[in-house]
Amino acid sequence: MKILVTGTEGYLGSLLPPLFIERGHEVTGVDTGFYKVGWLYNGTEVTAKTLNKDIRNITPKDLQGIEAVVHMAELSNDPTGQLAPNITYDINHHGSVRLATLAKEAGVRRFVYMSSCSVYGVATEGDVTEESPVNPQTAYAECKTLVERDVMLLADDNFSPTFMRNATAFGASPRMRFDIVLNNLAGLAWTTKEIKMISDGTPWRPLVHALDICKAIVCTIEAPRDIVHKQIFNVGDTANNYRVKEIAEIIAEVFVGCQLSFGENGADNRSYRVSFEKINTMLPGFKCDWNAQLGAQQLFNLFNQIDMTEDTFLFRGFTRLKQLEYLIRTQQIDQDFFWNKK
Ligand SMILES: NC(=O)c1ccc[n+]([C@@H]2O[C@H](COP(=O)([O-])OP(=O)(O)OC[C@H]3O[C@@H](n4cnc5c(N)ncnc54)[C@H](O)[C@@H]3O)[C@@H](O)[C@H]2O)c1
Numbered sequence: 001m002k003i004l005v006t007g008t009e010g011y012l013g014s015l016l017p018p019l020f021i022e023r024g025h026e027v028t029g030v031d032t033g034f035y036k037v038g039w040l041y042n043g044t045e046v047t048a049k050t051l052n053k054d055i056r057n058i059t060p061k062d063l064q065g066i067e068a069v070v071h072m073a074e075l076s077n078d079p080t081g082q083l084a085p086n087i088t089y090d091i092n093h094h095g096s097v098r099l100a101t102l103a104k105e106a107g108v109r110r111f112v113y114m115s116s117c118s119v120y121g122v123a124t125e126g127d128v129t130e131e132s133p134v135n136p137q138t139a140y141a142e143c144k145t146l147v148e149r150d151v152m153l154l155a156d157d158n159f160s161p162t163f164m165r166n167a168t169a170f171g172a173s174p175r176m177r178f179d180i181v182l183n184n185l186a187g188l189a190w191t192t193k194e195i196k197m198i199s200d201g202t203p204w205r206p207l208v209h210a211l212d213i214c215k216a217i218v219c220t221i222e223a224p225r226d227i228v229h230k231q232i233f234n235v236g237d238t239a240n241n242y243r244v245k246e247i248a249e250i251i252a253e254v255f256v257g258c259q260l261s262f263g264e265n266g267a268d269n270r271s272y273r274v275s276f277e278k279i280n281t282m283l284p285g286f287k288c289d290w291n292a293q294l295g296a297q298q299l300f301n302l303f304n305q306i307d308m309t310e311d312t313f314l315f316r317g318f319t320r321l322k323q324l325e326y327l328i329r330t331q332q333i334d335q336d337f338f339w340n341k342k
Helices: 016-022 078-083 085-105 139-152 181-192 210-222 244-254 277-282 292-306 310-314 320-329
Strands: 002-006 026-031 049-052 068-071 110-116 160-166 168-170 194-196 204-209 231-235 241-243 259-261
Touching (some): 002 016, 016 210, 078 085, 085 110, 110 210, 139 160, 181 194, 181 204, 181 244, 204 292, 231 277, 241 244
Parallel strands (some): 160 231, 168 204
Antiparallel strands (some): 204 241
C-alpha cells in the first residue's frame, strides 16, 4: 500500500516507517521538523523519504496516489497546548480536519488518526471504554475530541477513518521524548539517582510502548475494512494501567541505587484507568509486546550503551515545550508556528 505518514521526525513517527517498509508498503513522510535537532541514537537503517512541510500547507498533489494516511503531526502534549492554545486549535483541530478532507477528496481510502486516552480526562468509576463519555481537560485533549467528531462525519463507503486513543507512550526512539512520564523518570534515575515526587503518586496512568502503538497502526492499516471503519480503539493493554507511584517503583527497581520519595499532594485532574478489551479482541494480530518493566530495562540498557549524560537528558530537543519555546524566543518560528523565512 502507498502510505503517507505525517510526523515522521517525531518520537512515534520515526519508529513507524521501518515497520511498514519491512512489510512491503511504500511510505512517504511529512514533517515540519520542529524537533529535528533531537537525535539520541542511530536506530534504523530504513527511513522514509520525508517531505519537509507543514501539514497546514499540504496540497492535493501531495496526496496523489496515496491509499492510506497515518496522521501523527500535531503539537503533541498538554503543556505545548497551553503554550499557545490558538495554535493548537489551528494545527491540531483545523489542520487535521483539513488534511482528512483533502485526503478523502484525493481518493485516500484509509485514514488513521492518533488520538489519545487523555480525552477521558478525570477519574471515573471503573475502567473507561470507547463508549464512555469524553471529558477533555486541556486544549490538546479537546482538539483530539474535535478531530474525532469532525473526521468521523467524513466516513463513507470509500473513506474509512480509524481513531487510535493511545495511552501515554514510553520506550526508546531515536527522536526521544523525555517529557513523558516513564521516560522522564528513567532519565532522572540514570542522571541523578533520585526520584523525588511532589505528589503522592496515586493517579492512574495507562501506559503503552511506542512500538506497540506502531504495531496497532500496522494492524489497523492491514485489517479488513469493516473491522476498522469508523472505529475508535483505546491502544494499550488493561494490565498496563499503573499508578504513577508504581511506575516510579519499577524504575527504581531497574535503576539500582536510585532513591525514591513521595510527597503528600494527591491533587491531579488526569487520573483514569482504561479498558483495552476492544482492541485486544477485535483488531487482528494486535497484542502488546511490552510492559513498564521491559520498557524500563530497555531504557537502562540504552542509557548505559550510549553513556547518556545529564546534558543530553536535559537537552531541549528531547522536551517538546522547551524546544518550541526556544524556536519562538529565537524567532525561528513566527507567532503562527510557521518557520520564519528571514
Ligand atoms: N507520545 C505519546 O505519549 C502519545 C500519546 C497519545 C497520543 N499521541 C499522539 O501521537 C502523535 C505523535 O506523538 P509523538 O509523541 O510522536 O509526538 P512528537 O512531538 O514527537 O512528534 C510530532 C511530530 O509532528 C511534527 N509536527 C508538529 N506540528 C506540525 C505541523 N504543523 N506540520 C508538520 N509537522 C508537524 C513535529 O515536528 C514532530 O516531529 C501526536 O498526534 C500525539 O498527540 C502521543
